Amino acid sequence: MKVFKFGGASVKDAEAVKNVAGILDQFKEEDLFVVVSAMGKTTNAMESIVSALYDKNIDTFRELVEERRAFHLEIMNDLFEDSNLPIYAEINGLFDELLEKENAQMAPNYDFQYDQIVSFGEVISTKIIVAFLQLKRSDVVWGDARTFIRTNHTYRAAEVDWDLTTELIDNFLADHQSKKVCITQGFIGHTEENFTTTLGREGSDFTAGIIAYCTNAESVTIWKDVPGMLNADPKWFDNTVKLDRISFKEAIELAYYGASVIHPKTIKPLQNKNIPLFVKSFVDPSAEGTVIQESTENDHLIPSFIFKINQVLLSITPKDFSFIVEENLSDIFGKLAISGGHINIMQNSAVSFTVCLDIDDFRLNKLVDLLSKDYVVRYNRGLELVTIRHFDQATIDRVTTHKEILMEQKTRHTARIVMKNV
Numbered sequence: 001m002k003v004f005k006f007g008g009a010s011v012k013d014a015e016a017v018k019n020v021a022g023i024l025d026q027f028k029e030e031d032l033f034v035v036v037s038a039m040g041k042t043t044n045a046m047e048s049i050v051s052a053l054y055d056k057n058i059d060t061f062r063e064l065v066e067e068r069r070a071f072h073l074e075i076m077n078d079l080f081e082d083s084n085l086p087i088y089a090e091i092n093g094l095f096d097e098l099l100e101k102e103n104a105q106m107a108p109n110y111d112f113q114y115d116q117i118v119s120f121g122e123v124i125s126t127k128i129i130v131a132f133l134q135l136k137r138s139d140v141v142w143g144d145a146r147t148f149i150r151t152n153h154t155y156r157a158a159e160v161d162w163d164l165t166t167e168l169i170d171n172f173l174a175d176h177q178s179k180k181v182c183i184t185q186g187f188i189g190h191t192e193e194n195f196t197t198t199l200g201r202e203g204s205d206f207t208a209g210i211i212a213y214c215t216n217a218e219s220v221t222i223w224k225d226v227p228g229m230l231n232a233d234p235k236w237f238d239n240t241v242k243l244d245r246i247s248f249k250e251a252i253e254l255a256y257y258g259a260s261v262i263h264p265k266t267i268k269p270l271q272n273k274n275i276p277l278f279v280k281s282f283v284d285p286s287a288e289g290t291v292i293q294e295s296t297e298n299d300h301l302i303p304s305f306i307f308k309i310n311q312v313l314l315s316i317t318p319k320d321f322s323f324i325v326e327e328n329l330s331d332i333f334g335k336l337a338i339s340g341g342h343i344n345i346m347q348n349s350a351v352s353f354t355v356c357l358d359i360d361d362f363r364l365n366k367l368v369d370l371l372s373k374d375y376v377v378r379y380n381r382g383l384e385l386v387t388i389r390h391f392d393q394a395t396i397d398r399v400t401t402h403k404e405i406l407m408e409q410k411t412r413h414t415a416r417i418v419m420k421n422v
């Protein structure tokens with residue numbers, strides 16, 4: 001069996017859904033487990049719907065729900081000729097159920113409530129797609145990830161129970177042996193009490209990895225709007241180059257530094273079972289794409305560039321000029337952890353400790369307050385962090401022209417530079 005994953009952009013309108021159907025038709029002989037996201041920007045819209053409910057902005061809530069209904073109905077009207085098909089009643093029923101939340105008592109646990117509501121996006125998307133595919137094919141079945149992806153109770157960042165999930169997927173497949181294609185939702189799962197959970201934003205890639213791991217699939221293909229994994233985000237960089245093949249290890253490194261093509265958790269289950277991961281273009285499905293697999297060759301690769309913006313560089317010096325030693329560091333780390341900022345790089349000298357952070361202003365102020373009692377704290381905001389894998393001087397020069405370098409760290413394969421515009 002092969003596992004495919006289609007993200008929100010690949011099902012953002014009726015044309016896109018037809019394109020997905022066309023790709024699936026090219027694999028008629030294969031058994032496919034296909035993971036699909038919510039359509040377009042639906043997950044963002046669902047997040048606003050949850051906020052509106054908690055803020056008791058009922059007018060906004062109704063407006064947002066009706067806007068999402070209209071968005072999906074428009075796609076359906078382009079896909080289906082007959083508006084009496086049962087799928088219409090089904091989708092309208094789901095939106096009515098969502099509207100009913102207006103009268104429901106909101107759970108004190110926001111994350112729990114979030115998962116119960118945001119997951120509608122995936123359910124609706126996959127129902128529409130299955131109804132469309134079933135017009136032409138009788139070998140397609142809808143799979144409800146809320147019956148076979150079993151997780152713990154960490155809502156919004158649920159952790160998978162791998163053994164139970166394996167068993168549940170096995171049972172599901174045994175019940176549908178006559179079907180070639182199962183379409184299911186990414187991103188969502190369920191607890192033992194049948195509450196819905198989610199795996200974290202952009203978690204659909206991870207779902208594909210989970211299913212592949214649990215079924216010992218032959219491969220996973222993530223279909224994207226880019227030709228494969230590129231050596232930089234085209235948003236920041238001209239002349240990007242596609243990476244044709246890279247190792248799991250290199251993919252993990254790139255994801256760790258912030259390359260956003262693949263959800264970082266996706267690689268590990270695939271690496272554990274040595275299941276290759278293809279990243280291919282849904283616009284040009286016959287093109288090669290990128291393959292990520294176990295490899296014995298060195299990844300002596302084209303340099304890759306990963307940018308992070310809005311970085312804060314914070315330097316911390318003990319007021320009494322005591323050396324930065326273990327006690328200071330554990331105190332500083334404790335406060336960093338409380339602040340909720342995310343550390344990207346750190347460096348220390350005899351009397352100061354410097355960190356480059358992802359942190360918003362609110363959290364930054366809180367952190368500075370916490371630290372200021374015992375330390376002199378200085379910071380710079382609005383910085384850029386660039387990571388270059390497989391760097392050389394030319395690549396460093398390329399990214400640092402017209403920049404002032406505030407911090408630099410090099411290991412054998414990786415250079416990381418914190419800088420600002422001059």
Ligand code: ASP
Binds near residue numbers: 008043200201202203
């Ligand atoms: N729909 C979810 C999100 O936008 C999951 C995903 O697309 O991977 O985060």
Ligand code: MG
Binds near residue numbers: 007008009202
């Ligand atoms: Mg997505």
